[in-house]
Amino acid sequence: MSEKSVHLPLRSKGKRATFYKDPAVDQLFAIITMLTQELSVAFDRIETVERILDKNGVISRADIEAYKPDEQEETERTQRRDEYIGRIFNILRQEAEALLDS
Amino acid sequence: MSNIRNVGDLLEHAHDERSRQSFVSAFRKRILMDVADDMKVIYDKKVEPKFIKKHGRKPKDAREVRAAMRHEPVYEGWSAMRYNAQIMTWWSVQPAVERQLNELIQAARDATEANPAGGSLELDPNVVIPREVTDLDVHHMPGCFHTEYVEDDVAQGAVYHYGTQVFYGGFGKDVKPKGDVAASIANYLKLARPDFKPERILDLGCTAGANTFPYKEVYPDAEVHGIDVGAPMLRFGHAWAEAEGIPMHYHQRNAETPGFPDNHFDIITSSFFFHELSVPATKKVLKECYRMLKPGGIMLHMELPPTSHTDTYYNFVLDWDGFYNNEPHYQKFRNLDFLKTIQGAGFEKDKIELIRIPNYGSTPREEFEAGARGEEALKREHGLGRVWFTFGGWK
Numbered sequence: 204m205s206e207k208s209v210h211l212p213l214r215s216k217g218k219r220a221t222f223y224k225d226p227a228v229d230q231l232f233a234i235i236t237m238l239t240q241e242l243s244v245a246f247d248r249i250e251t252v253e254r255i256l257d258k259n260g261v262i263s264r265a266d267i268e269a270y271k272p273d274e275q276e277e278t279e280r281t282q283r284r285d286e287y288i289g290r291i292f293n294i295l296r297q298e299a300e301a302l303l304d305s
Numbered sequence: 306m307s308n309i310r311n312v313g314d315l316l317e318h319a320h321d322e323r324s325r326q327s328f329v330s331a332f333r334k335r336i337l338m339d340v341a342d343d344m345k346v347i348y349d350k351k352v353e354p355k356f357i358k359k360h361g362r363k364p365k366d367a368r369e370v371r372a373a374m375r376h377e378p379v380y381e382g383w384s385a386m387r388y389n390a391q392i393m394t395w396w397s398v399q400p401a402v403e404r405q406l407n408e409l410i411q412a413a414r415d416a417t418e419a420n421p422a423g424g425s426l427e428l429d430p431n432v433v434i435p436r437e438v439t440d441l442d443v444h445h446m447p448g449c450f451h452t453e454y455v456e457d458d459v460a461q462g463a464v465y466h467y468g469t470q471v472f473y474g475g476f477g478k479d480v481k482p483k484g485d486v487a488a489s490i491a492n493y494l495k496l497a498r499p500d501f502k503p504e505r506i507l508d509l510g511c512t513a514g515a516n517t518f519p520y521k522e523v524y525p526d527a528e529v530h531g532i533d534v535g536a537p538m539l540r541f542g543h544a545w546a547e548a549e550g551i552p553m554h555y556h557q558r559n560a561e562t563p564g565f566p567d568n569h570f571d572i573i574t575s576s577f578f579f580h581e582l583s584v585p586a587t588k589k590v591l592k593e594c595y596r597m598l599k600p601g602g603i604m605l606h607m608e609l610p611p612t613s614h615t616d617t618y619y620n621f622v623l624d625w626d627g628f629y630n631n632e633p634h635y636q637k638f639r640n641l642d643f644l645k646t647i648q649g650a651g652f653e654k655d656k657i658e659l660i661r662i663p664n665y666g667s668t669p670r671e672e673f674e675a676g677a678r679g680e681e682a683l684k685r686e687h688g689l690g691r692v693w694f695t696f697g698g699w700k
């Protein structure tokens with residue numbers, strides 16, 4: 204069995220379309236769409252947490268205010284944020300990636 | 306049935322991945338329904354009247370509509386949304402496929418080894434993969450239908466299969482992963498020709514087989530074959546069919562040189578296939594269909610409706626994919642003279658079929674049956690999967 208890990212490419216082969224006079228607007232559009240998606244994901248996640256806490260009767264808002272992640276957890280959060288930013292701003296990197304590929 | 310894992314539903318998505326997928330589904334629905342409606346309003350109330358004032362007539366074709374709409378903010382926004390949603394569809398499933406690729410591959414190997422349904426998989430590493438597939442990533446799916454990253458790879462099959470569910474996810478219960486198009490064509494044929502008993506059926510460009518399965522369900526006595534050039538699609542499709550207990554016979558072959566004997570199949574079909582081929586390839590494949598078809602058999606392909614069958618505005622909407630979805634042959638295909646093209650492949654003029662088949666899953670049964678008896682119901686309008694345009698003929 205092959206245990207090689209595979210990275211699927213994010214950029215599709217072919218010219219990227221633009222719809223606005225200034226292609227920068229197309230890039231901003233992509234970024235904003237991704238941001239909207241991530242915000243929607245965050246809402247979903249918060250809602251999941253709230254509902255579970257609510258169901259189990261464990262939530263206290265003061266606990267949330269006072270909460271501080273420990274070092275390990277902070278490392279995880281940093282990594283998550285880093286990946287998050289990478290996903291949203293991916294578009295800005297694609298032109299260079301395409302040039303490197305060709 | 307054995308207890309092999311089903312590649313078709315084993316993928317586990319993390320909470321946030323599911324959430325990203327739900328977002329894309331919802332986003333697409335909004336674009337294709339609400340924003341598309343807004344765009345039509347703006348066209349009817351503003352853009353077309355302006356055009357008429359200037360030219361003294363309505364736009365004569367989709368090109369003129371597009372030129373008039375090109376810089377309308379609603380068109381730019383709709384396009385940018387659609388384009389991003391298309392790309393984000395694949396992105397939303399890729400991480401889960403990456404993470405569980407080894408499991409998927411193992412499940413596919415197990416399915417092939419146990420082969421509980423008795424189907425088959427024939428791969429040909431020397432198959433000629435056409436430029437239509439290698440030049441551009443069709444539908445912006447990175448890696449397209451054919452790329453293989455590791456041995457026995459099924460990654461692209463999984464991205465396609467799970468991505469398609471996200472793609473149609475906003476449209477609710479009517480859209481099932483197991484092929485609405487094929488279910489519509491097969492049920493239509495069965496009702497329209499109750500005496501027709503196909504023994505062998507072929508689906509061209511079957512991808513992972515979503516629209517190949519239903520033929521076996523409607524015609525359980527027939528042997529059902531599918532061909533495609535993409536090995537990861539076929540491996541995935543075969544494993545999926547075996548796990549579902551449906552014997553399918555998949556072959557990695559190019560439809561331009563499919564190699565089956567003359568007079569071999571009773572039904573030759575395809576769905577969403579021809580618009581991805583160049584016009585010369587289309588003509589070649591149609592000739593092959595005629596050759597492989599038994600006398601008394603039928604060729605019936607589902608496709609986008611020809612330009613001449615839909616109104617100018619709808620042509621403009623449909624042609625969007627031709628410009629922006631990496632489908633460069635789309636418009637030339639839609640502009641073909643279908644009668645002439647089908648005749649050119651060998652079919653007799655009075656045996657040609659150009660039929661609008663209502664979607665089986667979402668059409669009231671009575672209406673569907675009336676349609677199959679040749680009554681008015683086939684006049685349903687194109688759009689949003691309510692009716693499928695099919696073309697072909699009897700041999």
Ligand SMILES: C[S@@+](CC[C@H](N)C(=O)[O-])C[C@H]1O[C@@H](n2cnc3c(N)ncnc32)[C@H](O)[C@@H]1O
Pocket residue numbers: 435437438450451509510511512513514515516532533534535538558559560561575576577578581582
């Ligand atoms: C849009 S997909 C078809 C979708 C599929 N029928 C379904 O309903 O799920 C087009 C397929 O045609 C295949 N294809 C393209 N050119 C081909 C050729 N010359 N011979 C065989 N398959 C081809 C591609 O690999 C791809 O899987």
